[in-house]
Amino acid sequence: MGYPLLGFLLLLDLVAITTAAAANGQSSGNITLNSSLTAGAKLSYWLSPSGDFAFGFVPLPGDSSLFLLAIYYATIPNSSNIIWIPALNLTLSLDSSVVLTPDGQLSLRDPTGAEVWNPSVQNAAYAAMLDSGNFVIGSSNGSYLWESFSSPVDTILPTQSLLPNSKLISKLANDDFNEGRFEIIMQGDGSLYFYSISVPTGNLYSAYWSSTQNPSNSRLFFNSSGRIDLVTPTGEVISALTTAVTKSTADFYHRGTIDPDGVFRHYVHPKPSTEGAADQWTVMDFKPADICRTQMKGLGSGTCGFNSYCQYDSSGMVICQCPEGYSWVDPKRTYKGCKPVFAMPSCIDGVQSVGFRMVAVINLDFPLDDYEYFNPMNADECAQRCLEDCFCAASISDGTGNCWKKKFPMSDGVNDTSVQRTAFLKVGSNDALPSLSLGRNKSWTLSTSLGLGGSVLLNFTLVSAILLALHVRRRKSRQRIEDVNLGPSLRSFTFSELEVATKGFGEEVGKGACGTVYRGYLCSEQNGNLDVAVKKLRDFEPEMEKEFTNEVKIIGQTHHKNLVLLLGYCNQGVERLLVYEYMCNGTLASYLFGSVRPPWKQREEIVLGIAKGLCYLHEECSTQIIHCDIKPQNVLLDGNFTAKISDFGLSKLLLTDQTRTITGMRGTKGYVAPEWFKKLGITAKVDVYSFGVMLLEIVCCRRNVEKEMTAEKAVLCFWASDCHKAGRIDLLVEGDDEAMNDMGSVERFVIVALRCLQEDPSLRPSMGRVTQVLEETVAIPLLEIPSEALIL
Numbered sequence: 099m100g101y102p103l104l105g106f107l108l109l110l111d112l113v114a115i116t117t118a119a120a121a122n123g124q125s126s127g128n129i130t131l132n133s134s135l136t137a138g139a140k141l142s143y144w145l146s147p148s149g150d151f152a153f154g155f156v157p158l159p160g161d162s163s164l165f166l167l168a169i170y171y172a173t174i175p176n177s178s179n180i181i182w183i184p185a186l187n188l189t190l191s192l193d194s195s196v197v198l199t200p201d202g203q204l205s206l207r208d209p210t211g212a213e214v215w216n217p218s219v220q221n222a223a224y225a226a227m228l229d230s231g232n233f234v235i236g237s238s239n240g241s242y243l244w245e246s247f248s249s250p251v252d253t254i255l256p257t258q259s260l261l262p263n264s265k266l267i268s269k270l271a272n273d274d275f276n277e278g279r280f281e282i283i284m285q286g287d288g289s290l291y292f293y294s295i296s297v298p299t300g301n302l303y304s305a306y307w308s309s310t311q312n313p314s315n316s317r318l319f320f321n322s323s324g325r326i327d328l329v330t331p332t333g334e335v336i337s338a339l340t341t342a343v344t345k346s347t348a349d350f351y352h353r354g355t356i357d358p359d360g361v362f363r364h365y366v367h368p369k370p371s372t373e374g375a376a377d378q379w380t381v382m383d384f385k386p387a388d389i390c391r392t393q394m395k396g397l398g399s400g401t402c403g404f405n406s407y408c409q410y411d412s413s414g415m416v417i418c419q420c421p422e423g424y425s426w427v428d429p430k431r432t433y434k435g436c437k438p439v440f441a442m443p444s445c446i447d448g449v450q451s452v453g454f455r456m457v458a459v460i461n462l463d464f465p466l467d468d469y470e471y472f473n474p475m476n477a478d479e480c481a482q483r484c485l486e487d488c489f490c491a492a493s494i495s496d497g498t499g500n501c502w503k504k505k506f507p508m509s510d511g512v513n514d515t516s517v518q519r520t521a522f523l524k525v526g527s528n529d530a531l532p533s534l535s536l537g538r539n540k541s542w543t544l545s546t547s548l549g550l551g552g553s554v555l556l557n558f559t560l561v562s563a564i565l566l567a568l569h570v571r572r573r574k575s576r577q578r579i580e581d582v583n584l585g586p587s588l589r590s591f592t593f594s595e596l597e598v599a600t601k602g603f604g605e606e607v608g609k610g611a612c613g614t615v616y617r618g619y620l621c622s623e624q625n626g627n628l629d630v631a632v633k634k635l636r637d638f639e640p641e642m643e644k645e646f647t648n649e650v651k652i653i654g655q656t657h658h659k660n661l662v663l664l665l666g667y668c669n670q671g672v673e674r675l676l677v678y679e680y681m682c683n684g685t686l687a688s689y690l691f692g693s694v695r696p697p698w699k700q701r702e703e704i705v706l707g708i709a710k711g712l713c714y715l716h717e718e719c720s721t722q723i724i725h726c727d728i729k730p731q732n733v734l735l736d737g738n739f740t741a742k743i744s745d746f747g748l749s750k751l752l753l754t755d756q757t758r759t760i761t762g763m764r765g766t767k768g769y770v771a772p773e774w775f776k777k778l779g780i781t782a783k784v785d786v787y788s789f790g791v792m793l794l795e796i797v798c799c800r801r802n803v804e805k806e807m808t809a810e811k812a813v814l815c816f817w818a819s820d821c822h823k824a825g826r827i828d829l830l831v832e833g834d835d836e837a838m839n840d841m842g843s844v845e846r847f848v849i850v851a852l853r854c855l856q857e858d859p860s861l862r863p864s865m866g867r868v869t870q871v872l873e874e875t876v877a878i879p880l881l882e883i884p885s886e887a888l889i890l
């Protein structure tokens with residue numbers, strides 16, 4: 099603990115502090131020009147008037163020959179007291195200094211005097227460490243030219259905001275101040291996203307938690323009574339990120355920190371004057387609810403390092419562990435993962451089961467990294483298949499006939515009693531014999547390990563079956579579903595869980611090509627009640643199992659604010675269900691074709707939202723997703739009327755289904771592209787066509803085909819084309835004053851729609867292009883639309 103014992107000093111000798119501080123250029127709270135601090139000196143800090151916060155040099159935890167320039171809790175002598183540093187990965191050597199120069203700049207310099215950091219402020223009159231924990235640099239009229247609150251690192255404090263287009267980034271480890279693996283971004287569009295990122299370049303891997311979409315320029319605000327809320331630009335509370343009102347900010351320090359494990363935690367710590375409270379940081383609330391089961395899809399190792407797995411300690415904090423047969427690459431840097439302590443099979447001779455054995459671990463799963471999937475297959479065979487496959491690092495059995503083979507390295511490991519799976523890990527048959535050739539010569543290891551392993555497996559299967567039965571019973575009696583993941587990761591539900599959630603499939607909210615949708619409610623201790631829509635797929639044939647798993651996997655990897663979020667699924671017996679977030683404003687069809695015409699501005703937003711969602715499906719997903727059934731019934735509206743595309747990613751299931759039945763065609767009459775009828779290859783352009791039809795419907799608030807109308811107007815596509823040719827696009831929005839006042843946009847929309855309706859798919863623009871034109875980032879190429887282009 100190289101810290102000056104500030105707490106002591108403060109409590110014992112306030113006078114001494116004041117005098118000392120004055121010698122540092124600090125009087126009555128303000129730091130005057132030409133003041134400086136030196137790393138390693140006795141008084142290398144400026145204090146806030148209350149003495150709670152300090153700005154200055156602290157020894158680097160773990161290496162007291164190096165220093166950090168930091169803002170920290172002056173009364174808490176521990177490395178967990180640092181709340182701000184100028185930049186991650188900025189360590190300083192002895193005799194570095196920070197100077198408020200006579201010409202009003204703040205300059206951090208290495209021992210040679212070379213500047214290493216400067217917040218780019220000119221002509222400051224003073225600086226001050228405020229009692230809020232904000233370090234400010236002020237001008238002569240008292241206004242702030244710079245404040246540390248505007249450039250947070252991993253922590254925000256009461257009265258501080260995370261402003262639009264800014265982010266928090268975690269440290270690499272508690273005592274490692276390099277850039278970590280997670281960040282929270284407050285997007286300008288009002289959504290808050292948690293991302294895992296790659297070290298050291300910082301590119302975004304995947305979002306693992308996000309808020310709903312809020313008004314643009316919303317921000318995250320830590321209010322002075324200790325709540326962390328998303329608020330609108332005018333300060334109206336939208337939703338709480340965390341709540342911690344039980345500890346007052348008068349008696350407790352509050353901080354919100356994105357920790358090195360990717361969890362944003364709201365901590366409190368009693369102030370020195372508060373009696374009777376444990377002298378430590380206590381977690382009040384956190385997001386996401388269950389980081390161990392929040393799979394970080396795409397690349398990266400998840401919360402814990404590769405090959406390691408995540409579990410919680412008794413206080414709910416994350417612990418990462420190495421499985422049997424593995425050890426830490428670096429025990430002090432567990433994010434680097436675990437390495438096998440035996441030589442992995444080299445695959446030179448293909449099958450290499452000799453010298454290896456399988457270790458069964460119940461409640462352990464590595465949910466990603468599958469490369470083969472078997473069903474039906476019992477646990478014994480699941481283990482044996484992996485043992486005999488030199489590519490296989492582990493296999494997972496769920497005890498109901500499913501078996502997955504995992505490749506190396508494994509990621510997102512989780513050990514939790516709710517994981518109703520058993521992992522079989524391939525390890526060296528004798529950990530003391532790390533060399534492969536040794537193992538290979540001892541051919542007896544195979545038979546022994548099989549004999550032994552077999553009975554062990556049997557026992558494990560029995561034990562897990564009993565545990566599983568007990569667990570299910572306990573669950574049922576509680577009638578609660580725990581660990582609901584609000585993030586983009588998928589949860590596997592049992593049929594009975596969903597039966598309870600939907601009150602026995604009692605409330606039907608829709609019917610579609612794929613099945614029937616029911617309203618449901620999940621309760622979780624973490625997240626309160628969550629409204630969901632449960633889609634029960636109809637007539638599920640066993641041979642479609644693989645499609646189902648694939649499609650769910652693909653849908654599970656999508657994450658976009660204009661797509662309905664898939665929360666989980668159930669594949670038990672013949673039941674196949676999908677669990678989505680519930681959209682309270684229903685379908686676009688009922689909104690658009692109802693009795694009241696929705697405002698033009700809102701329709702514009704909806705069009706843009708759909709275009710962006712489709713663009714994401716076509717162009718930004720790792721596996722391109724063609725929707726094949728774009729229509730207003732498949733666009734849902736959330737509480738803010740944000741358009742969200744639903745039913746995407748199911749086309750393969752339906753194609754398989756429908757080819758076997760009659761038409762071999764997916765899609766809905768009136769919206770389907772001509773190539774469907776011609777047995778041409780189906781590309782993403784079929785969605786562009788359907789989007790064109792829907793775009794016209796949104797502009798005109800009417801269905802494409804309305805038989806009651808006069809012949810010329812009965813089919814909207816034809817009529818719109820005629821109006822366009824006659825230069826009378828205004829006829830399409832007759833009586834809609836708002837739209838009439840925005841003819842520029844109406845015209846742009848109609849032209850885009852007509853271009854999407856070209857008969858030749860190659861002449862239709864891509865959704866990316868459509869989005870650009872709708873957003874006016876590129877001009878419409880004013881091409882004539884060939885008259886034969888339109889068919890229905």
Ligand SMILES: *[C@@H]1O[C@H](CO)[C@@H](O)[C@H](O)[C@H]1NC(C)=O
Pocket residue numbers: 132200
């Ligand atoms: C700044 O302080 C140094 C000593 O600490 C002094 O020599 C120098 O004259 C001061 N400069 C100004 C401009 O006040």
Ligand SMILES: *[C@@H]1O[C@H](CO)[C@@H](O)[C@H](O)[C@H]1NC(C)=O
Pocket residue numbers: 175176177178378379
């Ligand atoms: C510092 O705080 C951390 C987290 O609260 C705790 O684990 C550690 O034991 C503390 N160390 C000291 C020296 O108080």
Ligand SMILES: *[C@@H]1O[C@H](CO)[C@@H](O)[C@H](O)[C@H]1NC(C)=O
Pocket residue numbers: 237238239240241
């Ligand atoms: C205070 O000074 C800053 C620059 O020194 C200036 O931008 C700001 O407008 C001034 N504010 C007032 C209230 O005079």
Ligand SMILES: *[C@@H]1O[C@H](CO)[C@@H](O)[C@H](O)[C@H]1NC(C)=O
Pocket residue numbers: 126127128223224236237238239240
């Ligand atoms: C610090 O200086 C500024 C500008 O001179 C002044 O407005 C403010 O009141 C001072 N604060 C204190 C605590 O002296």
Ligand SMILES: *[C@@H]1O[C@H](CO)[C@@H](O)[C@H](O)[C@H]1NC(C)=O
Pocket residue numbers: 187276277297298
């Ligand atoms: C930290 O900084 C050092 C040199 O300043 C650099 O070599 C290293 O790559 C940086 N690490 C990260 C994670 O940015």
Ligand SMILES: *[C@@H]1O[C@H](CO)[C@@H](O)[C@H](O)[C@H]1NC(C)=O
Pocket residue numbers: 321322323324325327335
């Ligand atoms: C902080 O937020 C809570 C809930 O949003 C509110 O009840 C409370 O009044 C707020 N406190 C302040 C000081 O604004």
Ligand SMILES: *[C@@H]1O[C@H](CO)[C@@H](O)[C@H](O)[C@H]1NC(C)=O
Pocket residue numbers: 409410419459461462513514515
């Ligand atoms: C899994 O976690 C439980 C506690 O939740 C623990 O008792 C058990 O030993 C863990 N299993 C492994 C393999 O670490």
Ligand SMILES: *[C@@H]1O[C@H](CO)[C@@H](O)[C@H](O)[C@H]1NC(C)=O
Pocket residue numbers: 535536539
């Ligand atoms: C393995 O067996 C081969 C012949 O079967 C022998 O040449 C080799 O030395 C043996 N290796 C070891 C490490 O015993």
